Structure formats: C-alpha cells, structure tokens
Amino acid sequence: MTHWGYWKIKKRYVPKELCSYRKFIPIDSFEMFNNKQLVDLVRQSKDRTSFIIPQYDLIAVLQDNNSLSVTYKDGIYTIPVEVKKPNFGGKYYFFHCPKCIKRMRKLYCVNGFYQCRKCANLGYYSQRLRLSERNLYGEVKIKEKLKKQGGSLEIKPSRVHKTTLQRHRIDYVQYDKKYYDATISELIQWYGEKRVAPLVEETYWPPSGLLNAYYY
Numbered sequence: 159m160t161h162w163g164y165w166k167i168k169k170r171y172v173p174k175e176l177c178s179y180r181k182f183i184p185i186d187s188f189e190m191f192n193n194k195q196l197v198d199l200v201r202q203s204k205d206r207t208s209f210i211i212p213q214y215d216l217i218a219v220l221q222d223n224n225s226l227s228v229t230y231k232d233g234i235y236t237i238p239v240e241v242k243k244p245n246f247g248g249k250y251y252f253f254h255c256p257k258c259i260k261r262m263r264k265l266y267c268v269n270g271f272y273q274c275r276k277c278a279n280l281g282y283y284s285q286r287l288r289l290s291e292r293n294l295y296g297e298v299k300i301k302e303k304l305k306k307q308g309g310s311l312e313i314k315p316s317r318v319h320k321t322t323l324q325r326h327r328i329d330y331v332q333y334d335k336k337y338y339d340a341t342i343s344e345l346i347q348w349y350g351e352k353r354v355a356p357l358v359e360e361t362y363w364p365p366s367g368l369l370n371a372y373y374y
C-alpha cells in the first residue's frame with residue numbers, strides 16, 4: 159500500500175493555482191484609500207499617478223473626486239469611486255465597476271481593463287477550484303495564517319492561545335481528510351476503481367504530529 163497517487167496530485171497543484179490568481183492584479187478600494195498617507199502623497203504629487211502596470215501601458219491617475227482616470231494600450235476609461243460615511247463614523251471607499259457600474263470593493267485587470275469579478279467571469283477563487291483543490295486551499299490558508307503569526311501547526315505562535323492553535327489543527331485535519339477523500343474519488347473517475355484501489359490506503363491517516371487533532 160502506498161500513498162503515491164495522493165502525494166503526486168498534492169504536489170502538482172499547490173503553486174500553479176495560487177499564482178494564476180495574481181495575474182489579474184486585483185485592486186481593493188479599502189486597502190487603496192485607507193492608506194491615508196499614501197493617498198495624500200499621490201494627491202500632492204504633480205502627476206497624481208496612483209499606479210502603473212507596464213505590460214498594458216496602463217497609468218491610473220487620481221482625480222479630485224477620488225475616481226481614477228485610466229489610460230492604457232486600448233484607450234481611456236474611468237473607475238468611479240464612491241465615499242460612504244456610515245453613522246458610526248469613518249469613511250469607506252468603494253469602486254464602481256466600469257462595465258456594469260455596480261459598487262464593488264475589488265476590481266480585476268483583464269488585459270488592462272479593470273472590472274468586477276462578475277464581468278470578468280472569475281467567480282471567487284475558491285469557487286473555481288475542484289473539490290480536492292478547494293480543501294487543499296483551506297489547508298494552505300491555515301498554514302499561511304500561522305506562519306504570519308510567527309509559528310506553525312507544530313510550533314505555537316507566542317500571541318496565539320493554545321486552544322486557538324488546537325482549533326486550527328482540527329480544522330486543518332478536517333480539510334486534509336476531505337482533501338484525501340475527494341482526491342481518491344477524482345483518481346477513480348480518471349483511472350477507474352480497479353487501477354486506483356491497489357494504490358491507495360483504504361482509510362485516511364492524518365499527518366504525523368496532528369493525531370491528537372484527529373482524535374480530539
């Protein structure tokens with residue numbers, strides 16, 4: 159009994175999928191405008207350039223009304239920006255999709271033209287993935303979160319409570335189990351049960367070190 163089909167697929171998918179998302183160079187209105195110092199810097203600058211993307215000859219210029227005027231290889235368009243002031247204070251900035259005019263926090267660059275995920279036909283990232291990949295993505299997210307906090311599944315980050323870490327470990331093992339089950343059914347779909355059955359473990363086995371999260 160070996161794990162080879164399982165590990166082969168696991169290794170093949172991680173970096174490719176996570177990178178391909180970035181090619182749409184998303185912009186986030188909250189992130190962009192909440193950095194007040196940077197926005198002021200752009201406002202006070204001569205050319206008011208907000209950002210540029212050389213591969214599309216794209217230059218986005220901040221206007222007085224906060225909207226972005228974009229010139230790129232195929233023409234000119236505007237990304238309208240709306241400022242919301244809720245009762246509880248603060249200011250919130252939203253883009254409007256240049257195609258459908260709906261209010262959106264995030265826009266994606268398709269060949270130099272920014273638009274919302276619906277117009278770009280993207281769907282949310284996790285919705286685009288196959289079932290096995292979706293669970294793998296869940297695992298990756300937990301690992302990345304703990305890494306940012308200065309730890310891992312094995313090493314508790316100093317600011318994280320031990321029950322929180324245990325919760326992450328349990329979530330991780332659950333994703334891993336679902337990933338395992340989904341991968342096996344996908345393998346069976348591709349290669350047929352006869353060829354797959356002798357190659358895989360019959361029951362799921364959690365990663366070593368996370369046994370206590372499995373039998374919690």
Ligand SMILES: [Zn+2]
Binds near residue numbers: 273276277278
């Ligand atoms: Zn749209």
